[in-house]
Amino acid sequence: MHQSTYSLGCEQVTRLVTMLLLVSSLLLLFEKLDVPLMLVFLLVLFSLLLRWRFALNPRFFLIDAAVLVVVSYFQQDAVLLLGLYIFSFASRMQLVALTPFLAYALIKLPLPLALFPVLGLLLGLLVALWRKESDAVRREADELRLKVHRLQEEEQHLLLDYQDAQQLSRLEERNHIARILHDSLGHELTAAHLTLKALGSLLQRNEVEKALDSQAKALVRLENSLDQLKLAVRQLQRDDDTANQRFRQLFEQFNYPVDLHQSGDIEVLDPAVQQVLYSAVKEALTNIAKHAKPAMVRAQLAITGTTTRLMLENDGLFDQKNEETGNGLRYMRRRVEALGGSVSIQRDETFRLLITLPSKKEMG
Template sequence: MHWLREALLVAGAATVAALLTALEGRAAIDVPLAVFSAGVSLPLLLRRALPLTAATSSAVIALAGMAQLHRWEGMLVTMVLFCTAVYHRPRRPGLVLAVSTCWVAGTGVVIGGAVPALTTMVIMSVAPVATGYALRLHRDRAEQTLRLRRAEAERVLAEERTWLARNVHDSVGHHLTAIRLQAAAARRAPGDASARRTLETISDLSLSALTEVRDLLRTLNEHPAALQPGIADLERLAGRLSAAGRTITLHRSGTGGVLPPAVDHTAYRVVQEALTNVVRHSNATAVTVRLRQHGRGLRIEVLDNGAPAQAPQVEGHGIRGMRERVLLLDGTLSAGPAETGGWRVLAELPCERNAW
């Protein structure tokens, strides 16, 4: 299939060269025209393996054709080959330019007996080389961007697994510590009723720990796409973290367009971490989550009505993790006591820089 495609390319280039020459003044396509058109196009087969050799061979045949036919459009094929020579040759583009310049000068001597004008030199020699060089730079930049995206995806996946492992550690450690304290209290309880209540508390804490561990491990076993939730999953998150004495309300406003994947996922993680901190460390009975999407990005605010707390001297893992996620997208995040009481998390995520 590959060789068939290459053969069709050579045949097409030769046909175009011959037809253009015939349309420019020749009465018909004769044998010399067909032979030279095929000859100048055959080096296309070597444009990837031996790019400069293919361009030079086509240039020599083009000069011979100009000497024989005097008016011939096969030079267009040679110009394309010099363009591909720079594209496929990663080093020393100056050598390709030098060979191309010599070929154009030789063409002028064959046609008119003198070196062609500067405009002709630029169009036939410099332009193909510059075009090939620009295309190669674009290709290299695209490949580098793809590698960076793959590395970022791998980093995010590793970060998600680290986050899950940290949550398993925190959840199990907290609940087992509480179980140990309750068990110690049970040994010192004077009556059966108190011991019964203590054992019931132990049972509840154990069930809570097992449920959290199972949920986290289930997420690890799911398809990797499940590790990338977005703001569409916030309703389910709010419902899962709501309780009888705690209400979580979600408000959305703004344009409502489709968010870039990185912004969508980061927004979910910021809200998730903020709500988790409320559940673990606050006595808040009402939590409000506001998402406002505008032309430049997404604004996230998580505000609770818990008792005013003094900001810690050192940020915990949760706030530090949120800040790192937001900074990766060139966003901003602030977390601290609100003026109206409680705790407030505010994040700004730009969309334009992260639309990939």
């Protein structure tokens, strides 16, 4: 938008100066104006209007100027109109093209009319310098906008990394709690087992009261262990359902229907691998929604005890200007490779993303 506005502004200024020079040439030729000269003037005007309306090859402008030189042999006063072409060449910094026409005009025109092509040259150079400066300012503005855009993308990915870290922290904390519960249950069950063994010895010695006391203690420990086990299973099962649901919702809530084939259990994955896989799927689906219009989206997720493989394929038309090393894919690759995995992309009749991860974290 900014570039088109800038281009329109430069073109308007160039046309305005051309019109001023055209009117000035008409006033300078007014006293000598006859039918042939008026016809030449109208042809020059038509040539300028034609180039404003259509994007013609600039070499045709050289042809027009050369034709005007030939016409000037029969209508000498038409040389003055070369100032318009000299301005046009100078405004585009085509100094090689304007030099012979400027020299011809200065030789043919008497003073002070010879100042007119010089004025066209100076105005053209001013417009060219202004355009060059505007180009530099525009490029700096574009580069600044690009840097701001990249910083915003960097910020978004840093926020995503922070959210991933939070989720990973919660998963690792859950596993830590599970280990603590396992250790507590093991302690309680071991104590109950030893108490029951002591109970047998007490019964053999007919120490009934002590045996009943040991039995009561063993029952208390077993009841405590059973309660802890049930609570831990319920809590972990709810979390497992939540983790599975997060992956399912990514595909279910996607803009396009996804044909998903999954083998293996996501819950066998290390928490860090789970989170990186989730982020990779989310990024891949976002890229499809932004850059493609697929009729088919297919996903295959295969999980084993050692390796996790994801294939995400669509037949949409990706924007060819988006390179494989775009920011989203670059961050995805960085996360996957940090866990010892790999990312590959295949472009053929479809766009296919292949991600391989170890099922257990292998931080490099």
